[in-house]
Amino acid sequence: MPKSRNIKKNGLGKPVASFEVRRLEILSPQGKVLGKLPKLSNDQIKQIYESMVLARIFDGIALKLQREGRMLTYASIHGQEAQVVVALAMQKDDWLFPSFREDGVQIARGMPLDLLYQYWMGDERGQKIPEDLNNFTISIPVGSQIPHAVGAAYAMKIKKQNDKKTPASVVFFGDGATSEGDFHEGMNFAGALKVPCVFICQNNKWAISMPVSKQTASQTIAQKAIAYGLEGVQVDGNDVFAVYEAAKYALEKARSGSGPTFIEMDTYRMSDHTTSDDASKYRPKTELENWKKRDPITRMQKFMLSKGLWSAVYEKQLLERLNKKVADAVAKAEIAGQPLVADMFDYTYAELPESLKEQKEWIDNNENKK
Ligand SMILES: Cc1ncc(C[n+]2csc(CCOP(=O)(O)OP(=O)(O)O)c2C)c(N)n1
Ligand SMILES: [Mg+2]
Numbered sequence: 001m002p003k004s005r006n007i008k009k010n011g012l013g014k015p016v017a018s019f020e021v022r023r024l025e026i027l028s029p030q031g032k033v034l035g036k037l038p039k040l041s042n043d044q045i046k047q048i049y050e051s052m053v054l055a056r057i058f059d060g061i062a063l064k065l066q067r068e069g070r071m072l073t074y075a076s077i078h079g080q081e082a083q084v085v086v087a088l089a090m091q092k093d094d095w096l097f098p099s100f101r102e103d104g105v106q107i108a109r110g111m112p113l114d115l116l117y118q119y120w121m122g123d124e125r126g127q128k129i130p131e132d133l134n135n136f137t138i139s140i141p142v143g144s145q146i147p148h149a150v151g152a153a154y155a156m157k158i159k160k161q162n163d164k165k166t167p168a169s170v171v172f173f174g175d176g177a178t179s180e181g182d183f184h185e186g187m188n189f190a191g192a193l194k195v196p197c198v199f200i201c202q203n204n205k206w207a208i209s210m211p212v213s214k215q216t217a218s219q220t221i222a223q224k225a226i227a228y229g230l231e232g233v234q235v236d237g238n239d240v241f242a243v244y245e246a247a248k249y250a251l252e253k254a255r256s257g258s259g260p261t262f263i264e265m266d267t268y269r270m271s272d273h274t275t276s277d278d279a280s281k282y283r284p285k286t287e288l289e290n291w292k293k294r295d296p297i298t299r300m301q302k303f304m305l306s307k308g309l310w311s312a313v314y315e316k317q318l319l320e321r322l323n324k325k326v327a328d329a330v331a332k333a334e335i336a337g338q339p340l341v342a343d344m345f346d347y348t349y350a351e352l353p354e355s356l357k358e359q360k361e362w363i364d365n366n367e368n369k370k
Contacts, residue, residue: 019226021220021222021223021226021232021233021234022233022234023233023234023235023236023266024234024235024236024242024245024246025235025236025239025242026038026236026242027236027239027240027241027242027299027300028299029293029294029299031298031300031301031303031305031306033303035242037241038241038244038245038248042307042309044088045304045307045309046304046309047088048084048085048240049297049300049304049310050318050322051081051084051085051107051108052081052082052084052104052297052300053297053318053319053322054107054322055081055083055084055103055104055107055108056297057319057322057323057326058103058104058107058113058116058329059076059077059078059103059104060078061327061330062074062076062117062120063076063271063275065117065121065330066120066275067275070121070334071117071120071121072120072121072122073120073274073275073276074120074274074275075100075273075274076269076272076274076275077101077102077104077271078269078270078271079204079238079267079269079270079271079291079296080101080104080202080204080237080267080268080269080296081104081296081297082237082238082239082240082243082265082267082296083102083104083105083172083200083202083243083265084104084105084107084108084240085108085240085243085244085247086105086170086172086200086243086244086247087105087108087109088108089244089248089251090109090170090247090251091167091251092134093134093167094134094167094168094169094170094255095135095136095149095152095156095167095168095169095170096109096135096170096172097136097139097146097148097149097169097170097171097172098135098136098138098139098145098172099138099139099140099145099172099173099177100138100140101174101202101269102138102172102202103116105172106135109133110130110133111129111130111133111135112130112329113325113326113329114126114328114329114330114332114333114336115127115128115129115333117329117330117333118333118336119138121333121334123336123338123339124339124343124347125336125339125343126333134167136148136149136152142173142174142176142177142180142207143173143177143178143180143182143186144182145172145173146171146173146177146180146182146183146185146186146187147182147185147186147189148171149169149170149171149186149197149199150169150171150186150189150190150193150195150197152169153168153190153196153260154189154193154195156168156169156195156196157193157194157195157196160257165255165256165257166196166254166255166257167196167255168196168197168251168254168255169196169197169198170198170200170247171186171197171198171199172200172201172202173199173200173201173202174201174202174203174204174207175202175203175204175205175206175207175212175215175216175221176206176210176215177201177207178215178216178221178224179207179215179216184228186199187199187224187225187227187228187262188228190228190230191228191229191230191259191260192228192229194257194258194259194260195254195259195260196254196257196259196260197254197260198250198251198260198261198263199225199230199260199261199262199263200247200263200265201221201262201263201264201265202265202267203221203237203264203265203266203267204267204268204269205268205269205287206279206283208273208277209273209277209279209281209282220234220264221234221264222234222262222263222264225261225262230259230261230262231261231262232262232263232264233246233261233262233263233264234264234266235263235264235265235266236266237264237265237266238266238267238268238294238295238296238299239296239299240296240300243263243265246261247263250263267296268291268294270291270292270295341363341367342360342364342367345359345360345363
């Protein structure tokens with residue numbers, strides 16, 4: 001009978017490897033500076049704040065449009081706006097692979113707001129990403145974007161010429177996705193092939209109604225990186241400075257050929273899972289109240305106030321400007337009109353199989369003439 005249910009205390013074996021999981025925090029929920037601030041100009045600090053505010057307005061309007069029947073199912077990013085700062089750490093030629101909860105970082109990279117609204121209104125043309133924007137399309141099947149990002153990173157590594165740096169892939173996913181096979185396969189390939197990929201898990205504590213404590217027995221999500229030979233770090237995911245510092249480190253490392261990194265953003269989904277969900281059915285009210293105190297936008301406001309970068313007048317003017325930008329985008333999305341039925345044939349196949357040609361012909365002769 002063992003003396004203890006612990007291998008070490010039971011005297012079994014000797015250490016062959018040891019690991020630690022580090023956490024990075026720079027800005028406290030009260031807006032106090034806890035660590036070394038990243039090198040950012042006042043303009044960049046304002047840019048980060050304004051991106052977060054824009055993301056929140058975009059989100060709030062999307063929720064209203066859905067309730068008015070003007071939008072289909074929508075996945076809110078309320079509380080997870082610190083994601084925007086990853087766009088600042090990325091370069092133009094890096095590739096972003098988003099899930100359905102990254103509208104903020106997509107917008108911060110330059111994705112037109114009206115296209116995103118069009119997509120959430122159920123029109124796939126909203127995912128026709130502008131040619132000069134290296135954003136991949138939104139991935140709804142949980143975790144499926146991870147192998148795509150790793151494959152793209154591998155391609156960039158193969159295409160690397162001379163001593164030039166490669167672009168990197170940045171892939172976002174949730175805590176629930178880390179239980180999917182795609183996550184483990186992607187991480188394994190990334191580690192073994194040492195590809196320029198940055199994995200960012202937005203651990204928002206829930207996968208629909210499944211809390212992270214039931215999702216996994218892992219003490220942190222960051223430690224999942226260790227098994228695949230990747231560096232993993234946990235950051236306060238509502239602290240833009242911590243997220244920026246970790247993303248910048250990981251991207252520079254990836255681009256210079258030193259391999260992938262895994263970042264766990266410790267954040268919280270303050271909204272329902274989607275507009276088809278009611279989180280009050282399963283989520284303790286106190287949990288939400290506690291996380292409201294950790295809001296990424298209000299803590300940045302407090303920090304900026306202490307630096308003389310925020311005032312009520314600035315906020316008022318900013319809200320006016322951003323509300324107008326969002327209203328214009330909604331108007332543009334709503335006048336886009338219906339897509340053609342024939343689009344599903346034209347955009348699914350390069351060459352239409354014989355069996356579908358007849359159907360397409362019928363559509364061309366009938367539907368599109370309506
Ligand atoms: C492969 C797959 N299985 C199930 C679903 C249904 N589904 C949509 S979102 C979701 C939970 C995802 O949780 P998480 O990865 O933590 O991301 P979050 O929604 O919290 O951002 C599930 C199960 C899906 N879209 N794809
Ligand atoms: Mg989640």
